Amino acid sequence: MCKALYGAETKHTSIATSYNNIGSVYKSLGDYGQALEYHTKSLDMHKAIYGAEANHTDIATSYSNIGSVYKSLGDYGQALEYHTKSLDMCKALYGAETNHTSIATSYSNIGSVYKSLGDYGQALEYHTESLDMHKAVYGAEANHTDIATSYSNIGLVYNSLGDYGQALEYYTKSLDMHKAVYGAEANHTGIATSYSAIGSVYNSLGDYEQALEYHTKSLDMHKAVYGAETNHTSIATSYSNISSVYDSLGDYGQALEYHTKSLEMLKAIYGAEANHISIATSYGNIGSIYYSLGDYGQALEYYTKSLDMDKAIYGAEANHTDIATSYNNIGLVYYSLGDYGQALEYYTKSLD
Template sequence: MNISFKKIFFLIIILSFYFCNNKKNYDTISHNINDSIVYYNDNIKNLSISDSLKKSLNDKVFKLNKLNTNDSIRIKNNDTIAYNYFRLNYFDDYNKVVKYNYSESLKLRDTSRIIKSTINYGHYYLRRNFYDSAFYYFDKSQKLYIANNEVDKSNELAIEKATIQYYKGDYLGSETTILKSLSFFKKKNDNFKLNAAYTIIGLCKMDLKEYDESIEYLNLALDLSKKINANNSTDPILLNNIGLVYFKKGDYKKAIEYYLQIINNTEVKTSNFQVYTFAKQFLTYSKFKLGDIKNFESEYNEVIKNYKNLNISLVQPYVQLSEIYEEKKDINKAQKLATEAYNISIKDNLFRDKLLAIKQLANVFPDKAKYYSDEYVKLNDSIATLDKKIQNTFARIEYRVDELNNENLLLAERNKQLIYYSVIGVLLLSMFYFYRWQKQKQKELLLVQEQQQANEEVYNMMINQQNQMDFVKAQEQKRISQELHDAILGKLFGARMNLDFLNNNESEEIKKEKEKYIQEIIQVEKQIRQISHELNDDQRTIINNYQMMIDKLVEEQETLLNLKIDYVFNEKIPWEKLTAEEKINLYRIFQETFHNINKYAKAKKVIFSFTLDFNKLKISILDDGIGFDAKRIAKGIGIKNMKERAKLINAIYTIESEINKGTRTQIILEINPNKEF
């Protein structure tokens, strides 16, 4: 053992001692636990250490991870631990971790983790050759995905289910299972799963004796394998399968073509020795079917040797070799090989291989042909019954899973009904009160609406009165301006001219004194002219009145809401181009918005801004309050009323809000530059 491994074991011993004596402190060192787990996992990936050492490290990680206080991280770490056990072929330990994760996931009610654990159960039973249990858990996982609206993931389990069904001889069931998900794989353009699906369907078609369709699907799989492989090479397994279909179809020449592709590929013998052996066997057997028995003994000797190395049953090559010796009239060897094949099939309890052996025994022992034929019929019937039983088994498993799911749904429904019955009495007792409350609310709403209408009428009257006052005031100012300009200025001008004329008859001292008064009169003229012009500017007065209304609203809301309002006002806004209706409805929207901020927002700051973009007036009210779900509140009566008001004046009203991100209200009104009021 090198130094790094000694350090690893030393660290394990120290940490084990520490955690055994300091369980109360695990919460405070969870970060160190995760760091240690990462360290262990990195060492488990080390290819130079033995599997037993990797297993020992993984055991420590599993124990250490149980002390992790974070549930999700603990379960996630266990996925890696389970994978390590699975990769190292320690399936009982793998199952122990899966069972732990499944229990924890149930406690947390974590649906995705429950499904993952169920799938892991399926892989465990599949590796242990408990196919019924594996199928049960894969089917359960698939239905859990469907119940959780994860249809995509449910389709991915079809490969596992169909493979189990094919392996157990349920060819029709396997084909049906995979065909249900085939369109999904095509839609996803998943070449790997499409390749597997086409292969399974092709093999099912072969065993159902639908050879042409089998070849069609296997060729589709072969084309995909070329796309998947980086070097665009053909898959020898698929070549072997296609060759087998042609062999069973009786097209031995075509079968030989595919087997030769495998044999002539020098890499296959080292990369896939089993496929090479099968290709060698059926190449020789296909040649025999065409009458070519050259070198058959040496070829089959190599095949039998390879079978023994691969620990595969020798029934099939013995039966084939027996047929060849029978053809060569070497009955003794033919009988010996057929008998040996029969004994192996009985020893290994291989029913289909036994069927092959019995059929050959009937050929090489003519005197016992009737006996073996009867045995063949009985065994064939038994196999057919067994196949049907297997098909029914998978159907029962699917039915059982559906039944369990239905029972769970029924139990959940009963629980719901108990809840419904427990509250229905309260609902019935409260209905009368609710009805009375609703009637009262309707009355209050009518009163509020009437009050709003009255307020609008009063406001309209105020606006009209204000407009009239503005008009009268403007007229009076205009009259005073004209009087100042025409009468007073005229008289002052006359007086100044006379003084200028008199200057010619006075002494220089008097002229200087009068010149001083003349300059004062000129200054008075300028002041009177300026006042006259200002008094005649009646539009400025009207505009300032609406601005003053908004200014007053802002002052009132700052006091009422006890918050800071940043008021951004563009003095170039042509309020004179807006109708009274537009001004009234805008003002009401401002009031309602500030009312909502006061009632719901809990804001500390509001930005109230007016901007002019060409002929578009943009008004924004932004608060930093608690916000709300805009989709849920958007149909409230307040917002609905503001939208209606905006619609009346052809304005665009929008409100945007998110929880804890404040609210933004915006009104966009297009101003007609040609309006005059």
């Protein structure tokens, strides 16, 4: 309609916004090629409207969106480049020393890229800058979702560092703040996500009873929010998390049941034939359960499905951690089968 109103070849902010919105949908669907195409169209149109060298919030947003797509693709160099462009433009717009939510968000995005790169020192630095700025904007004692998110991001870095005490502390701060914002008895995705994060820490600590309790709380709340019979990614994630606890407990039957529930829900959401990183991860998780059960044929089948889907998503020749993990998993199966030639081949692929 916007093209019909303004002209198919016209540069207009409404058309650029539509491109942006379509890009966001494709990113949610896991179609990162299309997402990148539409977000780039949005960026190019905004530059044509405001000027190629102009500083404008719409351009900064486009940079951020493109950075997020590159992060999802595992191209962290490009992700860092675009998120930094967004940060620099926000600083040019609002002032380098100004406290502003857009600058704080850019710090957070950059922190998340550094975490994915395994540079936890830089990740912690940027997430802390984001937290400090949000507190400066809203008030040091304020309860706000942006502050809660910063606590959660910092907890995630500590969790990756294996500092589970600090991770639990920050995740609990995030949970308490979400409850303060939405109500202690409220059903809300922010609270459910905090429950999930805390459950994951307890799983890492080997406290499986607590882990199961928190992941179940998260599942129940997500069902209360979205509907008990609804297919939703958050519910699928809860199923996967509960499965991981059962896996840690050595209850592979229950683990397989919950991972299968997660996989079926993801296929219902994205399409039975869709290529999506969440589906690829589910295949890998189910493969791991079969490996633990000693069913190497099924393990090999699911690990190969995961590998093929990762290649379809990232590119057959792409270098990506998910592809490397799949190679390693397949090598592990062949080693267990005593096929050392194939094991060596896949282990080498993973290394290279």
